[in-house]
Amino acid sequence: VSLSVECGLMAALLGPNGSGKSTLLSMLAGSLRPTHGVFRIAGLDVWGSDSRRARRIIGYMSQSDPFYPQLTGWENLSLHAAMHGVRLDKDYVAGLAERIGLSVGDLSRRVGSYSGGMRRKLSLIAALLHKPRVLLLDEPDSGLDPASRRMLVSLLRNLASHGTTILYATHIGDSAIAADIVFFMSDGRVIASGAPEELIERYVPWFVAVLEAKDTGGLVRALRELEWVVGVVERDGGVTVTVRGSSRELAQLTELAARYGLMSLTIRRPSLEDAFIEATGKRLEG
Known part of the structure; x- marks a missing residue:
């Protein structure tokens, strides 16, 4: 050590x-x-x-x-x-x-x-x-x-x-x-x-966004064209998006969603525990 x-x-x-x-x-x-x-x-x-x-x-x-x-x-x-x-x-x-x-x-x-x-x-x-x-x-x-x-x-x-x-x-x-x-x-x-x-940022450079928009279908098609979007899931009338990036990509995501009638946006950022797991391959409660 x-x-x-x-x-x-x-x-x-x-x-x-x-x-x-x-x-x-x-x-x-x-x-x-x-x-x-x-x-x-x-x-x-x-x-x-x-x-x-x-x-x-x-x-x-x-x-x-x-x-x-x-x-x-x-x-x-x-x-x-x-x-x-x-x-x-x-x-x-x-x-x-x-x-x-x-x-x-x-x-x-x-x-x-x-x-x-x-x-x-x-x-x-x-x-x-x-x-x-x-x-x-x-x-x-x-x-x-x-x-x-x-x-x-x-x-x-x-x-x-x-x-x-x-x-x-x-x-x-x-x-x-x-x-x-x-x-x-x-x-x-x-x-x-x-x-x-x-x-x-070093170990978990991603975040998850949950969106609701008036044109869900159009938003999903647009999101799937973006290289920094690594996952798109439609669920219960909303869209869950996994994004590789940070504040710049969040701003771009918000701007894009606004074109399709963005109604709500919730962000889940990775935690220090997520970073620990990525760095060590172990969970903290172990």
Whole structure:
């Protein structure tokens, strides 16, 4: 595996379970010793002479939530702050909690009463207690509802805008789409990398359009003459068209359909998951 992430960017490791994402993050965080290779964080060798300094600037959120269930959120965070050698700043913690949907009242409850999503939120706060320069997150949105996921992305975006470098692992294409750069991982290797839209255009340069027009027959005949149209299907009074191309072809398609009395047009663009499947030959849930 070879990859690098520039300062202040959000990067995602996207791959199915067992692809090596968690192992890589554990090695970067200094939790799992690698058999070989060099792991550098902000220029510091995580497993070399710089290891102590490197680990002080890393915030790591693993898949497991390392809390004592009989203690409250506050008490658990106090322990984590002590492990990082910092004082627990309750105002800072309360601000973080509010931004990801935890209340001060929640923090006063025993963690054993938390839902899975609440424990993930507490894990994120624990990883941020010492205000790290680099944040490593393993499936950070696991167990979160859609509203909480949006809050999480907003917080991470804000952190990145202030210089925090973020690398997170996910097996969900829609979670990776928020990143500045995505690394496709499969069988312990990085297969491809790039901005989300760049990867989609590279691997799945097509879209599907569903149209309704007054002159359906004329539209179908015209579409079948176009070299960038790779499929035309008439169904339930409408036409489903598979197009090889992007915005230019969409504009041409719309202009053509208008000549035949276009009444409605719905576009389905390929997803990051579609791009992953094309690049690796594997599905993300596998």
